[in-house]
Amino acid sequence: MTTDAPALQPTWTPAWDRAEGEERARALFTATFDARPDGVWSAPGRVNLIGEHTDYNGGLALPIALPHRTYAAVARRDDDLVRLVSAQEPSGVREVRLADVAPGTVDGWAAYVVGVAWALREAGHAVGGFDLAIDSCVPFGAGLSSSAALEAAVAVALDAVYAVGLAGAVVDGAADDDAGRATLAGLCVRAENEMAGAPTGGMDQAASLRARGGHALLLDCRDGAVRHVPFDLTGHGLALLVVDTRAPHSHVDGEYAQRRAACDRAADLLGVPDLREVAQDADRRAQAEAVLTPEADGDVLVRRVRHVVTEIDRVTEFVTRLEDGDVHGVGPVMDASHASLRDDYEVSCRELDVAVDAARAAGALGARMTGGGFGGSAIALVPADAVAHVAEAVAAAFAREGLRAPAFAEAVAAPPAG
Numbered sequence: 001m002t003t004d005a006p007a008l009q010p011t012w013t014p015a016w017d018r019a020e021g022e023e024r025a026r027a028l029f030t031a032t033f034d035a036r037p038d039g040v041w042s043a044p045g046r047v048n049l050i051g052e053h054t055d056y057n058g059g060l061a062l063p064i065a066l067p068h069r070t071y072a073a074v075a076r077r078d079d080d081l082v083r084l085v086s087a088q089e090p091s092g093v094r095e096v097r098l099a100d101v102a103p104g105t106v107d108g109w110a111a112y113v114v115g116v117a118w119a120l121r122e123a124g125h126a127v128g129g130f131d132l133a134i135d136s137c138v139p140f141g142a143g144l145s146s147s148a149a150l151e152a153a154v155a156v157a158l159d160a161v162y163a164v165g166l167a168g169a170v171v172d173g174a175a176d177d178d179a180g181r182a183t184l185a186g187l188c189v190r191a192e193n194e195m196a197g198a199p200t201g202g203m204d205q206a207a208s209l210r211a212r213g214g215h216a217l218l219l220d221c222r223d224g225a226v227r228h229v230p231f232d233l234t235g236h237g238l239a240l241l242v243v244d245t246r247a248p249h250s251h252v253d254g255e256y257a258q259r260r261a262a263c264d265r266a267a268d269l270l271g272v273p274d275l276r277e278v279a280q281d282a283d284r285r286a287q288a289e290a291v292l293t294p295e296a297d298g299d300v301l302v303r304r305v306r307h308v309v310t311e312i313d314r315v316t317e318f319v320t321r322l323e324d325g326d327v328h329g330v331g332p333v334m335d336a337s338h339a340s341l342r343d344d345y346e347v348s349c350r351e352l353d354v355a356v357d358a359a360r361a362a363g364a365l366g367a368r369m370t371g372g373g374f375g376g377s378a379i380a381l382v383p384a385d386a387v388a389h390v391a392e393a394v395a396a397a398f399a400r401e402g403l404r405a406p407a408f409a410e411a412v413a414a415p416p417a418g
Contacts, residue, residue, distance in 0.1 A: 043152035043417030055201025058274030115191030143376020173213025247375035331366025347373025362393035
């Protein structure tokens with residue numbers, strides 16, 4: 001039911017400049033631990049342009065790193081004690097001994113931090129204790145990978161202070177050791193899956209660690225290969241508007257796990273290692289519905305597979321249009337992705353649908369939810385001179401629907417963790 005509530009002026013979530021972010025983390029560290037950190041490292045959140053729920057199916061995804069970053073001030077210790085503090089958490093300092101760490105032993109945001117140290121140690125790297133202070137402008141719970149930004153910031157920090165040698169350096173917005181960063185990304189995924197209990201794929205961590213400024217990251221989630229696709233909307237008179245719906249969002253819940261389990265079951269019934277195999281094989285595509293429909297949950301499985309297969313196709317089409325200079329032409333591809341996520345994969349929600357519909361009605365060339373769904377954020381491709389107008393229209397639609405006011409940001413393709 002709608003209401004006649006007045007439209008609210010849009011609330012914007014700006015990215016900090018690097019100097020401000022570093023100083024915030026450094027000041028929190030000094031105030032908490034009465035010492036100076038060894039340094040400050042940071043990592044970006046991400047938005048996924050196209051390719052949702054394809055990562056754990058061996059598919060393709062096309063994220064960009066955001067200018068919004070998580071900053072980690074870190075100092076190495078001579079023991080195995082980890083002391084953690086975050087400006088976003090009012091609970092004060094948390095202490096954990098690495099010798100006591102195993103899956104299920106650490107909860108909350110600390111699991112993502114300690115999980116990275118645990119994963120590095122499990123991989124044979126001599127990582128010990130550390131003091132850490134976190135501050136971040138990546139919106140939490142917005143589907144913009146605040147968890148991956150946290151993991152990646154900690155990963156490059158520990159890589160530096162313990163001389164692990166995987167992260168390399170960032171030069172002109174690009175990492176100079178992609179192979180090492182691919183390894184770090186895999187360890188961050190392990191931390192999130194096993195320590196934090198979130199059954200995500202690897203797209204978020206790859207975007208945070210392996211992206212390149214001014215480019216989208218075409219990620220092959222089967223073999224981890226990447227290709228950097230130029231992504232400069234300004235030259236085409238366009239902008240990417242991010243709408244944080246502020247609807248609750250979490251990967252550590254039953255719905256996300258159910259989608260992944262359905263895909264695994266479908267792949268098993270189809271006799272393939274992952275659903276990428278179906279996307280690549282016309283015969284398997286044709287046979288999939290006949291094989292899956294007789295199952296007790298056959299209709300659901302058919303729709304889940306259809307989303308994954310067609311979404312992989314949409315990533316390819318999106319990249320082709322970008323590389324052909326047809327940037328305006330990616331709008332309908334975004335629209336089709338949202339419809340598939342809403343109807344076949346069933347991971348959208350009222351707030352996401354309102355954001356997408358309102359943005360399109362106000363002149364967006366295309367719009368879709370981004371991230372895992374069940375809340376979080378949407379993105380809209382809009383004319384650069386219409387960003388404020390579209391944001392106002394979305395805010396007005398939320399007010400009419402009696403929904404909590406959304407927040408907005410502009411997304412540009414930013415550099416990776418460093």
